[in-house]
Amino acid sequence: MIKENLNSIQQDIPNHVTLVAVSKTKPIADIQEAYDAGQRVFGENKVQEMVTKYDALPKDIEWHMIGHLQRNKVKYMAHFVDLIHGVDSLKTLQEINKQAKKHNRVINCLLQARIAEEETKFGLSFDDIQEIVNDESFIELTNIKVVGLMGMATFTDNQAQIKKEFTSLESFFDTIKVEVKNNFELKILSMGMSGDYQLAIDCGSTMVRIGSSIFGARNYFV
Numbered sequence: 001m002i003k004e005n006l007n008s009i010q011q012d013i014p015n016h017v018t019l020v021a022v023s024k025t026k027p028i029a030d031i032q033e034a035y036d037a038g039q040r041v042f043g044e045n046k047v048q049e050m051v052t053k054y055d056a057l058p059k060d061i062e063w064h065m066i067g068h069l070q071r072n073k074v075k076y077m078a079h080f081v082d083l084i085h086g087v088d089s090l091k092t093l094q095e096i097n098k099q100a101k102k103h104n105r106v107i108n109c110l111l112q113a114r115i116a117e118e119e120t121k122f123g124l125s126f127d128d129i130q131e132i133v134n135d136e137s138f139i140e141l142t143n144i145k146v147v148g149l150m151g152m153a154t155f156t157d158n159q160a161q162i163k164k165e166f167t168s169l170e171s172f173f174d175t176i177k178v179e180v181k182n183n184f185e186l187k188i189l190s191m192g193m194s195g196d197y198q199l200a201i202d203c204g205s206t207m208v209r210i211g212s213s214i215f216g217a218r219n220y221f222v
Helices: 002-012 028-036 047-056 071-077 090-102 126-134 159-176 197-202
Strands: 018-022 041-044 062-065 083-087 107-113 144-151 184-190 207-210
Touching (some): 002 028, 071 090, 090 107, 126 159
Parallel strands (some): 018 207
């Protein structure tokens, strides 16, 4: 079933859009099945779970950390993580840079913009993002590279509301991406999940994160 679900979604997604298969809470066997069907990019929201899966699965998998990141957990994945979504502070970037340096790596990151109207403690305002990029200490972070922005729309059935939020992020992305630095070159606009990825792509998303539509509903009590 996973293979059929993947094939169906891949037919929906243009070639320029990256599909991140959200495998959080799913067993290694399910990820292997998706891998065997050709999927190579997987997203996890807990560092320890991702480390366990990294150790057990093929090494050409591209692992994305998509959950909110605690700074004290960065060290456990710094040797292999490909992209960290949801970075929402300069301090977190500094910690990622510190740990990446120990492994002689440059770790790619997305800054998380807060675009939803519902209350959330995570994410940066557009002004916050601009401040980070212009901060003198940011340019010194040579072991990270901010390669894009990420945002999650309000959890609602109101398509006009979702579209408004996606469009606002696309507009800001287009504005700020001209500010290229050694460690700041925006290429990825990550918007859209199982319920709204088609609208997100219409609004300019180049990366979508899809879990339940590939793997089925999650059982958080396992």
